[in-house]
Amino acid sequence: METEFVDWLLRRIPADVRLEVPPGDDAAVLRPPAGRRTVVTTDMLMEGVDFVLGPDCPPQAVGHKALAVNLSDLAAMAARPEAIVVAVALPRHGGDAIARGLHEGIAALAADHGVTLAGGDTNAWDGPLVVTITAVGSVAAGVAWRRDGARPDDLLVVTGPCGGSILGRHLAVAPRCREALAIAARHTVHAAIDVSDGLSLDLSRMMAASGAAAVVDLAAVPIHPDAERLAARSDDRRSPLDHTLADGEDFELVLAMPPADARALVADPPPGLAPAIFGVVQAGSGLLARAADGTTRPLEPRGFIHAFDG
Amino acid sequence: METEFVDWLLRRIPADVRLEVPPGDDAAVLRPPAGRRTVVTTDMLMEGVDFVLGPDCPPQAVGHKALAVNLSDLAAMAARPEAIVVAVALPRHGGDAIARGLHEGIAALAADHGVTLAGGDTNAWDGPLVVTITAVGSVAAGVAWRRDGARPDDLLVVTGPCGGSILGRHLAVAPRCREALAIAARHTVHAAIDVSDGLSLDLSRMMAASGAAAVVDLAAVPIHPDAERLAARSDDRRSPLDHTLADGEDFELVLAMPPADARALVADPPPGLAPAIFGVVQAGSGLLARAADGTTRPLEPRGFIHAFDG
Numbered sequence: 128m129e130t131e132f133v134d135w136l137l138r139r140i141p142a143d144v145r146l147e148v149p150p151g152d153d154a155a156v157l158r159p160p161a162g163r164r165t166v167v168t169t170d171m172l173m174e175g176v177d178f179v180l181g182p183d184c185p186p187q188a189v190g191h192k193a194l195a196v197n198l199s200d201l202a203a204m205a206a207r208p209e210a211i212v213v214a215v216a217l218p219r220h221g222g223d224a225i226a227r228g229l230h231e232g233i234a235a236l237a238a239d240h241g242v243t244l245a246g247g248d249t250n251a252w253d254g255p256l257v258v259t260i261t262a263v264g265s266v267a268a269g270v271a272w273r274r275d276g277a278r279p280d281d282l283l284v285v286t287g288p289c290g291g292s293i294l295g296r297h298l299a300v301a302p303r304c305r306e307a308l309a310i311a312a313r314h315t316v317h318a319a320i321d322v323s324d325g326l327s328l329d330l331s332r333m334m335a336a337s338g339a340a341a342v343v344d345l346a347a348v349p350i351h352p353d354a355e356r357l358a359a360r361s362d363d364r365r366s367p368l369d370h371t372l373a374d375g376e377d378f379e380l381v382l383a384m385p386p387a388d389a390r391a392l393v394a395d396p397p398p399g400l401a402p403a404i405f406g407v408v409q410a411g412s413g414l415l416a417r418a419a420d421g422t423t424r425p426l427e428p429r430g431f432i433h434a435f436d437g
Numbered sequence: 438m439e440t441e442f443v444d445w446l447l448r449r450i451p452a453d454v455r456l457e458v459p460p461g462d463d464a465a466v467l468r469p470p471a472g473r474r475t476v477v478t479t480d481m482l483m484e485g486v487d488f489v490l491g492p493d494c495p496p497q498a499v500g501h502k503a504l505a506v507n508l509s510d511l512a513a514m515a516a517r518p519e520a521i522v523v524a525v526a527l528p529r530h531g532g533d534a535i536a537r538g539l540h541e542g543i544a545a546l547a548a549d550h551g552v553t554l555a556g557g558d559t560n561a562w563d564g565p566l567v568v569t570i571t572a573v574g575s576v577a578a579g580v581a582w583r584r585d586g587a588r589p590d591d592l593l594v595v596t597g598p599c600g601g602s603i604l605g606r607h608l609a610v611a612p613r614c615r616e617a618l619a620i621a622a623r624h625t626v627h628a629a630i631d632v633s634d635g636l637s638l639d640l641s642r643m644m645a646a647s648g649a650a651a652v653v654d655l656a657a658v659p660i661h662p663d664a665e666r667l668a669a670r671s672d673d674r675r676s677p678l679d680h681t682l683a684d685g686e687d688f689e690l691v692l693a694m695p696p697a698d699a700r701a702l703v704a705d706p707p708p709g710l711a712p713a714i715f716g717v718v719q720a721g722s723g724l725l726a727r728a729a730d731g732t733t734r735p736l737e738p739r740g741f742i743h744a745f746d747g
Contacts, residue, residue: 147474147578147579147581148514148581148583151584151646152514152583152584152585152646153478153510153511153513153514153584153629153630153631154476154477154478154510154511154513154514154516154572154574155476155477155478156474156475156476156514156516156576156581157474157475157476157477158474158475158578159469159473159474159475163469164457164466164467164468164469165466165467165468165469165475165573166464166465166466166467167464167465167467167520167522167555167556167571167573168463168464168465168522168556169522169523169524169556169557169558169569169571170524170558171524171525171526171558171560171567171569173526173560173562173564173567175562175563175564176526176560176562200463200464201463201464203463203464204458204462204463204464204466206464206466210477212477212478212479212571213479214479214480214481214569214571215481216481216483216486216567245477246477246478246479247479248479248480248481248569250481250483250486252483252485252486253485254483254485254564254565255564257481257483257526257567259479259481259524259558259569259571261477261479261522261524261569261571262464263475263477263573264464266466268457268468269457271457271458271466273458273462274461274462274463275462319463320463321463336461336462
C-alpha cells in the first residue's frame with residue numbers, strides 16, 4: 128500500500144532544523160537562510176528514456192541519478208543544496224521494492240550533499256517508472272551564476288573531461304555542488320551551465336543566452352577515456368572528440384570566466400576537479416571550431432534533443 | 438521540437454519581481470519574502486489515473502488541475518502561493534499541441550492566484566502524459582496550518598459540500614487559497630488538511646497525526662448535489678452520504694478549530710464559501726459516526742488509496 132510505504136519513508140527521514148513542519152503534512156515548510164535567495168529546479172526521469180531498469184540500473188541508481196541531475200542544476204547556479212521533494216509514478220507490480228530502492232539511492236546522495244527530503248507524492252500505475260525531483264537551494268543575493276553573462280574575451284572552462292557517459296557515468300553522476308561553491312568563493316564567473324545534453328549543445332545555449340560566440344579550441348577539449356573506449360568499438364563511426372562534444376550527461380560545468388580567473392582555477396583547482404580551458408568567447412553568435420593549424424570553421428551544436436511531432 | 442516549445446513558453450511568461458533570474462536558466466532564483474517561511478509541495482498527475490484526455494478533458498483542463506491540486510496543498514497550510522515549476526512527459530505524437538494546451542490551463546490559474554511560472558523540464562516519450570508541478574508558497578513563521586494540531590473539543594469544519602466530484606468538479610478544482618488566507622487572518626485554526634482522497638480518509642489522517650478521535654455528525658455532513666446525482670443513478674448502490682464521505686477530489690479544506698472560532702467562521706464566512714460544522718474532536722483515536730438519534734458507531738475511513746503489490 129502506498130500509505131504503508133509513505134509511513135515507512137517518513138520514519139526514515141532524519142530531523143532537520145531547516146524544516147519548521149516535519150515531512151508528512153500537506154506541504155513542507157522550510158526556514159530559508161536569512162538574506163539568501165531561494166533557488167528551485169525540477170527534473171523528470173522516465174523509464175525507457177533516461178534509464179532502463181535492470182541489473183546494470185537498479186532502482187537505487189535511478190534514485191541517485193534523479194537527485195544528481197537536480198543537484199547539478201543547483202551547482203550550475205552556484206547554489207547550496209537545501210531540500211528536495213520527490214514525486215514518483217511507480218509500476219503497480221513490484222512498486223514497493225522499487226520505491227525502497229529509489230529512496231536508498233536518493234537518501235545516500237542527499238546525505239552526502241546535506242540535503243533534506245522535505246516531502247513528496249507517491250503514485251502507482253500500470254505504466255513505467257517516472258521520478259520527478261524538485262530541488263531547493265540557496266544563494267546570496269545577486270551572485271547566482273547565470274547562463275547569459277558570458278562576455279567577449281572570457282575564457283571557457285569545463286570542469287572535467289566529457290564524452291562516453293553512456294558507458295556508465297550517466298548513472299553514477301557526481302554533481303559538482305561542492306566544487307561550484309569553492310570556485311564561486313575564489314573566482315569570478317560570468318556565466319555557467321551544466322553539461323546535460325552535450326558539451327557543444329549546452330555551450331551553444333550559453334552563447335545564445337549571452338548574445339556572444341564561442342571559439343572552441345578542438346585540441347584543448349578534454350576527452351574522457353570513455354569517449355575513447357566508445358569510439359574504439361568496431362560499430363562506432365564517431366571520433367572520441369565527436370563523443371565529447373555531443374554525448375551529454377557528463378554533468379560537468381561549463382564556465383565563462385575572465386582570463387586571469389580561468390587560469391588561476393586551472394592552475395589550482397578544488398580537490399578532485401580537473402578543469403580545462405577549451406575556448407574563448409568573442410562577439411558574434413554561434414560556435415566556431417579552431418583546428419590545430421589555427422583555421423576556424425562553424426561548429427554545429429550537437430547533443431540530446433527530445434523531439435516530438437506536432 | 439522541445440526547444441521550440443520552451444522558447445515559445447519563455448516568451449509567454451510575464452516578468453515577475455519575485456524572480457532574480459528570469460526563467461530559462463539552469464534553475465529559478467526566487468527572492469523570498471522577508472521573514473517568511475518557504476512552503477513547498479509537489480503533485481504528479483498521470484494520464485489514465487488522474488485524468489483521461491478527451492473531449493471532456495482537454496490539455497487545458499489537465500494543466501488547470503495539475504496546478505489546482507498543488508495550490509490546494511498550499512491552501513491547507515494557509516500559505517500564499519508564490520511560484521511554480523512544471524515538469525512534463527509529453528506523448529511524442531501530438532505533444533506540441535498538448536504542451537500548449539497545458540500551458541494555457543496552467544497560466545490562467547496561475548494568473549488568477551498571482552503565481553509566477555519560474556521554470557520547468559519538458560520531455561517527450563512514447564508513454565502517456567505525466568505532469569508534475571511543484572508549488573512554492575510563503576507563510577509567516579510559526580503560523581502554517583499543520584495537520585497534527587487538532588485538540589479535544591475542537592469543532593470540525595469543512596469549507597464546502599463534498600461528494601460526486603467525478604461528475605466534473607474533480608477537473609474544475611477551485612483551490613481555497615484566498616479563503617484560507619482570509620480564515621487565517623481572522624480565526625484560530627488548530628489543524629487543517631485538504632480533501633483530496635476522501636473526506637473521511639483525509640479526516641482520519643488529521644486525527645492520526647493529531648493523536649485524537651473525530652466524532653462525525655452524519656446529519657451535518659454537507660452533501661454536494663453531485664453526490665445526490667451520482668447516488669440517484671440506477672447503477673449506483675451507494676448513498677449520497679457515502680459519496681460525500683469517500684469520493685475525494687473535492688479540494689475543500691477540513692479545519693479543526695476552537696468552538697467559538699468555528700461558529701464565527703460559519704456565521705460569517707469569506708465570500709463564496711459555505712462552511713459547515715460537521716463534527717467534534719475528542720480524546721482517543723479513529724473516527725466515530727454519530728447518528729440522528731445520538732448513538733455512535735465506528736466510522737471506517739474510506740477514499741482513494743493507490744495500491745500496488747510488493
